[in-house]
Amino acid sequence: MKLKRYLQVTKPGIIFGNLISTAGGFLLAAKGHADLSVFLATVIGLSLVVASGCSLNNCIDMDIDCKMARTKNRVLVTGVMSFKAALVHGLLLGVAGFWTLWHWTNPLAFACALFGFVIYVGVYSLYMKRHSVYGTVVGSLSGAVPPVAGYCAVTGRFDMGALILLAMFCLWQMPHSYAIAIFRFKDYEAANIPVLPVVKGVSAAKQQIVLYILAFAAATVMLSLGGYVGYGYLAVACATSLWWLKMALSGYKHGIDDRTWARQVFFFSIITITSLSVMMAVDFQTPAHGVLAFTF
Template sequence: MTKDLAMIIKKYLEITKPGIILGNLISVISGFCLASQGSLDLSILILTLLGVSLIIASACVCNNYIDRDIDAIMDRTKNRVLAKGLISLRATLIYAALLGLAGIAILYFSVTMLTAVLASIGFIIYVLVYSLHMKRNSTYATLIGSISGSLPPVIGYCAISKYFDTGALILLTIFSLWQMPHSYAIAIFCFEDYRKAKIPVLPVVKGILVTKKYILLYILAFMFASMMLSFSGYAGYKYLSVSIGLSIWWFTIALSGYRKNVDDRLWARKLFLLSIITITCTSIMISIDFSSSVT
């Protein structure tokens, strides 16, 4: 492989946002394992992961395409491939279309129609509703975006259950609520970037103090939603103990944002990192501490 070809491949890989794909695949596995109840079908798991990966990659490419103007303004995104014009826009759209169609085809023909429908809904919400419109026009964009971000574990679950039930609804709720304080933390430590780009995130529109209050409320809601997975008989009590412990830790760190002379940026980064730890550990516990009482 020549150096030039390697650079081209790297650029096309970068615009799929591999880190986001990986994080979502962890949640897909958690939902899949929860529904499998210890009896894993590896071929279906691999096909589900592949299909979801391609669709998320397509959505991320579309997001890069749509946000290329504001990415060029923001310090943390100004070096992104499309913000610097390193790939043609026509090639980007073709690439996104091929990834998305391939992902939908894999889920539809090799997994279940329901997983393909859920993935399509997630794509539409993230690309057309969130990225193309609400992100630039409403503080509610974060809430809408959280719906698409919460679908991967549901897709993993429905790949086995083959229908949307209470377990799927609880997973949707847990992961939607988690994304709110996670996203608000990003908006606080990147406050100046969002302000410069005129993106109406909650800290810019309502202020950081108001955002801190919402963060506390969403963490509490996340904790109670997480508990419902055990109380409804889907997960065990080891999962419940870990979930409650993580939520209390997360809530405690959120409360520390009210201390005098706190550095909001450093506090928000700490909160963000803890949110990653929380959802990763939650996903792992969902995967390994399911309840055999659910059939």
């Protein structure tokens, strides 16, 4: 039971989702020649960093978690785990994760992870989430870091492929998060968290969901246009993006239940990003030098 609480405070579902995207970015860059030791160090290191961020987020959000139905049973709210234990646990996980990335990957992958961690814990959790409707935008930056860090762990440079991944996963986060905010509207309202549906209304959030899915679809195609992936990936990207867009547009049908619709959009967002992470890992290509092949 004691081990279970230490696991729960790290939000295992989020860790698993980030692990898949990290592996996708790494294998995309490796192009079939993955170094197993570097791969393991990357996914383990980043998983530990994500676990650390989630643990610290639980510590920061104790006062608002108790007001929300979906979070009121978290271990810190119920008292199953103490604040001090969660804080120390989170810090130790962070040290272990960053040490792993520093010693077994490269400085750029380490820097990517550090950037994401600081944005999530220091900027999003401590301030933006509670004070600005743009908190979701800021949070999307940290959510996009794992695949980029996985990619950079192989290449050691930030090139167009890394930039496209950053854009893809940032844009994906927005409709994904807004859908959650719609079907959990009462939770966010009760906790006084200024997410878009609460501040500007569900109609505004629906519009933003459609626009962000369109932008996401364009970003996914850029990986193919840049020569990083093959036609298999392109087919899956087009099919999932168009179906996701169709689902989003169905939110304008007369008499539709917004909560049910938002749940469907949310769940399909997970299917979409998981499918693309898998396809970029298996349908990689070597891009030709050209306009889309710059390097920082």
